Amino acid sequence: MRWVLLLSFVVAACGDDGTPVFPDDYEATYTEVRDCRQSGDHDLNNIRVLADPAALGPYQDRTTPFPEGAVVIKVQYEFGDIDCSGEVQRVTAMEKLAVGSDPTNLDWFWQSVDGDGKVLDEQLPRCAGCHQGCGVPPDGYDGTCTLP
Numbered sequence: 001m002r003w004v005l006l007l008s009f010v011v012a013a014c015g016d017d018g019t020p021v022f023p024d025d026y027e028a029t030y031t032e033v034r035d036c037r038q039s040g041d042h043d044l045n046n047i048r049v050l051a052d053p054a055a056l057g058p059y060q061d062r063t064t065p066f067p068e069g070a071v072v073i074k075v076q077y078e079f080g081d082i083d084c085s086g087e088v089q090r091v092t093a094m095e096k097l098a099v100g101s102d103p104t105n106l107d108w109f110w111q112s113v114d115g116d117g118k119v120l121d122e123q124l125p126r127c128a129g130c131h132q133g134c135g136v137p138p139d140g141y142d143g144t145c146t147l148p
């Protein structure tokens, strides 16, 4: 028991101490904007995309600017989980930052969280690196890449 406590302390101390930018109950408060589909990204999981109330309008109309703090998440399921009904493997999230505050990251804060809500990484350069290519019209919009 002590070991477990010590171990979790060490893990917590060494790990990323960030908290997810989305709430635990995102299924209740966010809106699905892209239904279950196979990801075009390299790991080929099945994914859904959900937007928080602030991101919803801009994500759907693709004209209105995302307000600061707006959050969009991609929920990833196993390869064989074709209707996205099983366990969540990973959630990647992007939270809008103030316009012009972080051009390298396309003015988004990038985060990757495991199925248990533990933050795995934040602001990995490859997030914005790839989204900068796909997140532009006609396919993308302001750094977001999922096809309508």
Ligand code: HEC
Residues within 6 Å of the ligand: 038, 039, 040, 041, 042, 047, 049, 072, 073, 074, 092, 093, 094, 110, 111, 112, 124, 126, 127, 128, 130, 131, 134, 143, 144, 145, 146, 147
């Ligand atoms: C190799 C390219 C690539 C990399 C690297 C990448 N993404 Fe994506 N991302 C995509 C594509 C393509 C989509 C569209 C949905 C799909 O096909 O999975 C997407 C969709 C998303 C979405 C849903 C919103 C949208 O429509 O764009 C989020 C959130 C997201 N990615 C976050 C991240 C984060 C956080 C990272 C870094 C940990 C990351 N992505 C790294 C290509 C990439």
